[in-house]
Amino acid sequence: MEEAPQKSSKSKKIKEEKLLVTEPVVISTSITTTHVKDLHELCQSQVRMSPSFEFKAELPLGFSATLRLVGPEGIKEFQAEGAYPSKKHAKEAVAGLGLEYLRSLPKNSKSMMNESPEKDDTNWVGKLSDWCNSRKTRPEFTDYATPGAGFSCEIRLPAEPGYPGLEDEVFGDKNAAFKNKRSAKVAASKAAWIWLQKNSPAPSSNGSISGGTKKSGKLSKATGDVIYPKGSKPAAIVNLVCPRLGVNTPEYKFTPDPRTPGMYDVAAIIRRPNGPKDVMVGPLKNLYGKKKAREEMSAGVYNWIKKEAERQGVGIYEATDTDES
Secondary structure (H helix, E strand, O other): OOOHHHHHHHHHHHHHHHHOOOOOOOOOOOOOOOHHHHHHHHHHHOEOOEEEEEEEEOOOOOEEEEEEEEEOOEEEEEEEEEEEOOHHHHHHHHHHHHHHHHHOOOOOOOOEOOOOOOOOOOOHHHHHHHHHHHOOOOOEEEEEEOOOOOEEEEEEOOOOOOOOOHHHOOEOOOOOOEOOHHHHHHHHHHHHHHHHHHOOOEEOOOOOEEOOOOOOOEEOOOOOOEEEOOOOOHHHHHHHHHHHHOOOOOEEEEEEOOOOOOEEEEEEEEOOOOOOOOEEEEEEEEEEOHHHHHHHHHHHHHHHHHHHHHHHOOOEEEOOHHHHO
16 A cells, blocks of 8 residues: 555656656658759759768767769868758758859859750761761771760771871860760761861862872872872871772771770771671780870781782882872
């Protein structure tokens, strides 16, 4: 009979402790902003930066978040101060800080993507393809994933009679980022086509090709021999002689060394549309840079071309002053 008052005293004590809690405790809240979604969309479409989030548990209850934006100009870091009831709330808060920064970037910032080429009725990729097909040559497209986000493209073309220096040109810019590969390829193709039109040779009165100088390659109608301009590089001579021999201009295949950036093995394939079987020259190994590898391989192809021309009875000669006048 004496234990009943003890239970009543304990129950009264618990009620008194509950009354001491004077501050409300957050048990749930809704999110009405879309900062995370907007941040990802902006990075994918306009800005060359990739977001990453980190979270930290804060005492007594809650989370904080850190946002890092990685791009071509380095890393930008943002932190949402205070504690949030969930990781989702903390992520939304810090994403808002990142959004504010991205929206303040000037249009000429390196972190901004290039705008997609204006839509028009010109098929720049198709024009370049038609030009290459008519000369039985192949363009070399190189696609890049740019730092942060986005894509870029560069195009290289082999040497072509009447277009001095073509083999040394690079069309497009690997540092110019576009939101997709297609836009980057169109921009590079347009740059290549404009250059080709600007430097297009005009036919001379005797039907030979003139590149704006007297260094013009031509085919001797009397003997069927090939006369190439003075000082021509092996790549230019090869492209001039190949049609005479009934073969396509060479396709260069580059294999990067996975252990040494910038080092390549290279081989050349010469296709014979009318047979016999195609010819592979090379490979040459451990050459630094694609340009150097192409030049070395061109010299090897030129040696094969000379032997094939001799077999077919075709002479290859450097032009004299009389030929160029």
